[in-house]
Structure formats: structure tokens, C-alpha cells
Amino acid sequence: MDVSKIKNPQFLKKMSVSQMNELAGDIRSFLIKKLSKTGGHLAPNLGVVELTLALHKVFNSPKDKLLWDVGHQSYVHKILTGRGDRFDSLRQYKGLCGFPKRSESEHDVWEAGHSSTSLSAALGMAVARDLKHENFEVVAVIGDGALTGGMALEALNDIGHQNRNMIIILNDNEMSIAPNVGALHNMLNRIRSANKYNKAKEDLEYLMKKIPAFGGKIASAAERLKDRLKYLLVSGVFFEELGITYLGPVDGHNLSALMDSFNYAIKKKGPVIIHVLTQKGRGYKPAELDEVGTWHGTGPYKIESGAFIKPIAAAPAYSKVVNDTLQELAREDKRIVVISPAMVVGSKLEGFGKEFPDRLFDVGIAEQHAATFAAGLATQKMKPVLVIYSTFMQRAYDQILHDICRQNLNVVIAVDRAGLVGADGETHQGVFDIGFLRSLPNLTIMMGKDENELRNMIYTAINDNQGPIAVRYPRGNGIGVAMNSPLHELSIGSWEVIRDGRDVTVLAFGPMLQIALKAAKQLETDGIQVQIVNARFIKPLDSKMLSELAAHGRPILTVEEGMLAGGFGSSILEFFHDQGIYDLMIERMGIDDCFVEHGSVNELLNELGLTSEHISIRVKQMLKNRTGTNRIRKAITS
Ligand SMILES: Cc1ncc(C[n+]2csc(CCOP(=O)(O)OP(=O)(O)O)c2C)c(N)n1
Numbered sequence: 001m002d003v004s005k006i007k008n009p010q011f012l013k014k015m016s017v018s019q020m021n022e023l024a025g026d027i028r029s030f031l032i033k034k035l036s037k038t039g040g041h042l043a044p045n046l047g048v049v050e051l052t053l054a055l056h057k058v059f060n061s062p063k064d065k066l067l068w069d070v071g072h073q074s075y076v077h078k079i080l081t082g083r084g085d086r087f088d089s090l091r092q093y094k095g096l097c098g099f100p101k102r103s104e105s106e107h108d109v110w111e112a113g114h115s116s117t118s119l120s121a122a123l124g125m126a127v128a129r130d131l132k133h134e135n136f137e138v139v140a141v142i143g144d145g146a147l148t149g150g151m152a153l154e155a156l157n158d159i160g161h162q163n164r165n166m167i168i169i170l171n172d173n174e175m176s177i178a179p180n181v182g183a184l185h186n187m188l189n190r191i192r193s194a195n196k197y198n199k200a201k202e203d204l205e206y207l208m209k210k211i212p213a214f215g216g217k218i219a220s221a222a223e224r225l226k227d228r229l230k231y232l233l234v235s236g237v238f239f240e241e242l243g244i245t246y247l248g249p250v251d252g253h254n255l256s257a258l259m260d261s262f263n264y265a266i267k268k269k270g271p272v273i274i275h276v277l278t279q280k281g282r283g284y285k286p287a288e289l290d291e292v293g294t295w296h297g298t299g300p301y302k303i304e305s306g307a308f309i310k311p312i313a314a315a316p317a318y319s320k321v322v323n324d325t326l327q328e329l330a331r332e333d334k335r336i337v338v339i340s341p342a343m344v345v346g347s348k349l350e351g352f353g354k355e356f357p358d359r360l361f362d363v364g365i366a367e368q369h370a371a372t373f374a375a376g377l378a379t380q381k382m383k384p385v386l387v388i389y390s391t392f393m394q395r396a397y398d399q400i401l402h403d404i405c406r407q408n409l410n411v412v413i414a415v416d417r418a419g420l421v422g423a424d425g426e427t428h429q430g431v432f433d434i435g436f437l438r439s440l441p442n443l444t445i446m447m448g449k450d451e452n453e454l455r456n457m458i459y460t461a462i463n464d465n466q467g468p469i470a471v472r473y474p475r476g477n478g479i480g481v482a483m484n485s486p487l488h489e490l491s492i493g494s495w496e497v498i499r500d501g502r503d504v505t506v507l508a509f510g511p512m513l514q515i516a517l518k519a520a521k522q523l524e525t526d527g528i529q530v531q532i533v534n535a536r537f538i539k540p541l542d543s544k545m546l547s548e549l550a551a552h553g554r555p556i557l558t559v560e561e562g563m564l565a566g567g568f569g570s571s572i573l574e575f576f577h578d579q580g581i582y583d584l585m586i587e588r589m590g591i592d593d594c595f596v597e598h599g600s601v602n603e604l605l606n607e608l609g610l611t612s613e614h615i616s617i618r619v620k621q622m623l624k625n626r627t628g629t630n631r632i633r634k635a636i637t638s
């Protein structure tokens with residue numbers, strides 16, 4: 001079947017199981033082919049083909065609500081709901097979103113991107129249904145990785161308490177991005193190996209048959225023993241004890257077994273969790289054999305060989321620079337420990353983990369725990385480095401505020417993916433952290449202009465013991481500067497003039513500096529001299545340099561790859577205002593009050609007006625207005 005022609009899932013109602021199995025093969029071939037060109041979350045989606053087919057066969061979306069936790073595994077759902085013809089634009093500018101998107105389809109009832117939200121949302125939908133006396137099923141699909149998220153456990157607590165009719169599908173493939181970790185994972189593994197229980201049960205039944213029946217005594221004792229056995233070996237009891245009926249484990253690639261379990265769950269009263277066992281990457285050998293998470297989210301690849309098609313990078317990834325610097329420092333400094341909330345692969349921390357297996361902690365999808373775990377380590381004079389994506393750090397805001405900053409603990413927060421990330425879109429852009437970190441007392445925030453300054457910032461942060469320090473760095477690779485100079489500490493709060501100029505001063509940091517330098521070169525051809533300052537400390541500001549700039553009196557333009565509201569530019573306005581300096585021309589460029597969808601970073605910068613051309617135009621406008629302002633000022637004062 002040409003799956004790009006599917007308009008809606010209704011056709012499944014008339015399909016036989018064997019036809020559906022054939023369709024599963026067509027969908028897998030489609031995904032492997034399309035994603036070889038676009039990249040995307042291949043392995044998660046190959047693992048849920050039968051599951052998604054069975055869901056759309058048994059349930060009636062969109063009347064019945066199907067929710068996808070994280071949502072990175074919703075491509076099959078998108079194919080079945082009429083979007084197969086858009087996969088050439090997957091995760092591209094103005095193209096198909098890589099996560100559920102309510103504006104894309106009525107079948108996308110819940111948007112995600114961040115993990116562990118589906119259970120809370122599903123309960124909300126179930127309560128609304130009951131209060132309005134409506135009648136539909138609510139089904140949330142959550143992975144074994146997402147189940148480790150604190151929100152999921154909070155929701156399970158309430159779901160068991162409220163006892164609403166709803167169905168949770170636990171998609172257990174033993175993987176988060178990397179192999180899943182934690183006690184919950186171990187519990188699920190015990191269930192997976194439930195044949196121990198089945199074997200014991202068979203032996204018991206055999207034994208019972210061998211002994212001449214002494215009335216019901218032995219039989220009932222044996223039944224009690226069987227229940228005890230089940231209690232001990234088959235840990236679905238974790239859910240049962242919460243008041244959630246546990247079904248499973250069910251083979252997640254067996255359509256009949258899946259559909260039977262769904263139909264059984266529909267008849268059950270109250271919340272039901274169906275524990276489904278799937279294989280991540282099923283149907284594509286390189287992804288099936290992936291034991292580290294390489295095929296969780298990929299770029300384009302060659303189908304035959306599984307070789308990734310990657311441009312040769314001129315410089316290492318910023319994440320790798322951080323790993324390598326930490327690895328180098330940790331050889332001497334035994335205080336250093338590294339914490340990652342389930343992003344060891346994304347943050348390229350494998351090297352550190354290999355050399356220091358007892359000093360790298362992957363805590364699962366548990367950002368709040370990760371932050372306060374770091375705080376606890378710091379109270380005992382360790383030097384914890386919390387390596388966390390900017391976007392996922394949003395989950396740990398109160399822990400950074402309440403536990404780390406308020407107690408002024410020496411935690412290093414390595415803020416990975418700071419700035420625009422591109423294809424993951426609105427839920428993943430790292431553009432809010434300056435706004436929410438800047439207001440926290442005791443916290444230093446810095447961002448290097450290149451990979452060499454980043455390594456020196458990590459060195460500075462490790463050696464500083466004046467309190468918490470956040471070091472931001474972007475997704476992607478450095479700019480190709482040398483990194484062979486000895487590590488040295490930066491003076492906290494010190495900025496750096498990287499280009500002289502008399503007409504306008506631009507304050508920028510991180511990748512924006514390269515864009516500003518390009519604009520300065522463009523402006524020079526028009527006879528405009530632009531001074532560029534590497535404002536590498538977002539907090540504290542370089543108040544000495546700012547006072548010197550005020551004395552010069554030339555216009556100041558701030559440029560940041562982040563939200564304007566509460567951002568770096570705002571801090572400059574606040575600084576001058578608080579100094580009583582009101583007549584300086586200060587303008588800000590950044591992201592103005594919107595969520596930024598998916599696309600390449602360059603396309604997004606262009607859409608946001610943050611390219612070198614935009615900066616050039618803005619500088620010229622400022623100079624023109626300044627002349628104008630001066631004319632007005634002269635007119636007023638004369
Ligand atoms: C709050 C949050 N932290 C981290 C991530 C990054 N992330 C995306 S998918 C994923 C693994 C999810 O594992 P699982 O739920 O088991 O789904 P699978 O990919 O195995 O199908 C992680 C850690 C995220 N999306 N949200």
C-alpha cells in the first residue's frame with residue numbers, strides 16, 4: 001500500500017490482521033526510506049508500528065483521545081491520520097512537525113516534546129469527559145523512559161486515586177535514548193522476564209496434580225502460594241497497589257494480542273495500564289542492533305549500509321569540548337562528578353563515563369532530581385557538573401532556585417543546546433534560560449564566543465568556589481579555532497572588545513558574535529565603524545565597561561539568540577536606568593514574544609530578524625534616528 005495516500009484511519013476497521021501485518025511492513029519501508037533523507041526519530045517509530053495500527057483499529061480517534069508521551073514516536077500516527085504525503089518536509093521549516101501538533105490534525109489531541117506529560121493530560125481529559133457526562137476513551141502511550149519522569153509518577157498517584165476510566169499503554173522497549181536506567185526500569189525488567197513466574201506456576205500446578213487431592217485444602221493453599229508468587233515475581237503489583245489494573249506483559253508486535261488487550265481494558269472499570277513489550281528500531285537491522293541510542297534521533301543515512309550522511313565538521317561539537325575538558329580536569333580533581341538527566345549520548349558524555357564510570361550519573365528523565373542531587377553533592381564539597389539541555393532545564397527551575405542558588409552551592413550547570421536548536425522546534429529551542437536564570441541571586445551566567453573560550457569557561461567554573469555557575473553552549477560544532485593553549489581562568493564579569501569602532505557598539509555573546517562581526521564588515525563598506533564587545537558574562541555584567549561606554553555616548557545595540565523579555569538586552573536597559581543614565585540610545589535585537597517552530601537554525605534566524613543583514617539595517621536606522629534625535633534635542637533645548 002502507498003501509505004502516503006492514507007487519508008484517515010477508518011479503513012483499518014475493515015482490515016484483517018494479516019492485511020494489517022502487511023501494512024505494517026509498508027509503513028516500516030516508508031519510514032526507513034523517508035527518514036534516510038530527512039532524518040528524525042527513526043528507532044522509536046519503527047518500534048510502535050503494530051501498536052499504533054492496533055490503537056487506530058480498536059479506538060475511534062479523534063472521538064477517542066490518543067495521547068503520545070514525548071511525541072517523538074507519533075510518525076505512524078501521523079501517517080494513519082492523513083499526513084503521509086508530508087513526510088518529505090518532516091522537521092523542516094514550515095514543514096511537518098516531528099511531534100504531535102494540534103494545528104496539524106484533529107487527531108493530535110495533545111502536544112508534547114518534553115517527556116512525561118501525557119498521563120496528567122489524559123487524566124484531565126478523562127475528568128472533563130466525566131464532568132460533562134460525555135462518552136469517549138482516553139488512551140495515553142508512554143515509554144519506559146518517560147515513565148521515569150517525576151510528572152508521570154505524580155500523575156499515577158492521582159490516577160489511582162481518582163479511579164477514572166482511562167487506559168495507559170506502557171511502551172517498554174528497555175530504552176530511553178540510551179538503555180533505560182533506574183529502579184523502575186529494573187522492575188519492568190523483572191516483569192519482562194515474567195517467565196520465571198510462569199515456570200514456577202507450571203511446576204506448582206504439576207506438583208498439585210501429583211499429590212492425591214486432600215479436599216480443597218491443598219488447592220487453596222496452592223492458590224495462595226501462586227498469588228504470593230505472582231506478588232513476588234510479577235511486579236505489575238506496583239501499579240495494582242496504586243489502584244491501576246495491570247495487564248501484561250503483551251507482545252507489542254502481535255496485533256491480535258494488542259487488540260485483545262485493548263478490548264479487555266475498555267471493558268474494565270477504572271484506570272488500566274497495559275504493559276507492552278516492543279523492540280526499538282524493529283525492522284531495520286542497524287537500529288535493532290543499536291545498544292547506545294545512535295538511532296534514537298538521526299540525521300540522513302544510507303539505507304543499505306546504515307552509514308550516516310554527515311558533513312565533515314571543521315570543529316568538534318561544543319558538547320564534546322565540554323566532555324573532553326571535564327575528562328581532562330577530572331583526572332586531577334577528584335571532586336568532579338557529572339550528572340545527566342537521560343542525555344548522556346546527546347551531551348556526548350560517553351568518554352567521561354568510560355574513564356570515570358563511578359563519577360557519571362545518568363539519573364533518567366528526572367531533571368528536578370538531577371539538580372537537587374547535584375546540590376546534595378555540593379554540600380559535601382564535591383564539584384558536581386549538571387549537564388542539562390537548556391530546554392529540559394526548564395523542568396528544574398525551582399531546584400536551581402531553591403536548592404542550588406539560595407544555598408549558594410558550588411554547582412556547575414553546563415547548559416547544553418543553549419539557543420536555537422532547529423529541527424526539534426518550539427518545545428526544544430533553548431531560548432528561555434537567560435530570562436529565568438538572570439533573576440537568581442548568587443548565580444553567574446556565561447557563554448563562550450567559541451570552543452576555546454568554552455573550555456576556559458568550564459575550567460573557570462570548576463575552579464571557582466564562590467557559588468553556582470551556569471556555562472551556556474549551543475547545539476552543533478565550534479567555529480574551528482585552536483584549542484591547544486593552556487587552560488586559563490577568566491575573570492568573572494569581564495567582557496572583551498573583539499572589534500574596535502567609533503560609531504556604534506554591539507554587545508553580543510556566543511554564536512551571535514560571528515553574525516555581528518559579519519555585519520560589522522558589511523557596514524564598514526558604508527563607512528560605519530562598529531565596535532563589537534564579547535559580552536561573555538551575561539551575569540554579572542561588566543559594569544566598568546558599561547560605564548566607559550556611557551561616557552563615549554555612542555549608540556548601543558544588544559543582540560541575543562534568546563527571548564527579549566527578561567533577556568540580556570533587558571539587563572543592559574536596567575543597568576543604565578539604575579545608573580540614572582537616560583539619554584543613551586540603546587536598542588535590542590532578539591526573539592520577540594513568540595514560540596519558534598522547527599526549521600534550520602539559519603532559516604529561523606532569518607525569520608526572527610537576527611542575521612547580519614538585519615543587524616546592518618538596524619545599525620543604519622539607529623544612526624539615522626540618532627541624528628534625528630539630536631536634531632529634535634537641539635530644537636527642544638535651543
Ligand atoms: C523532560 C525531557 N527530558 C528529556 C527529553 C529527551 N528525550 C526525548 S525522548 C527520550 C527518551 C524517551 O524514552 P521512552 O519514553 O522510553 O521512549 P522511546 O524512545 O524508548 O520510545 C528522552 C530522554 C525530553 N524529551 N523531555
Ligand SMILES: CC(=O)[C@@H](O)[C@H](O)COP(=O)(O)O
Nearest residue numbers: 072113297346417421424475
Ligand atoms: C525527542 C527528544 O527530546 C530528544 O530526542 C531530542 O530530540 C534530542 O535532541 P538533540 O538531537 O539536540 O540531542
Ligand SMILES: [Mg+2]
Nearest residue numbers: 143144145175
Ligand atoms: Mg523506551
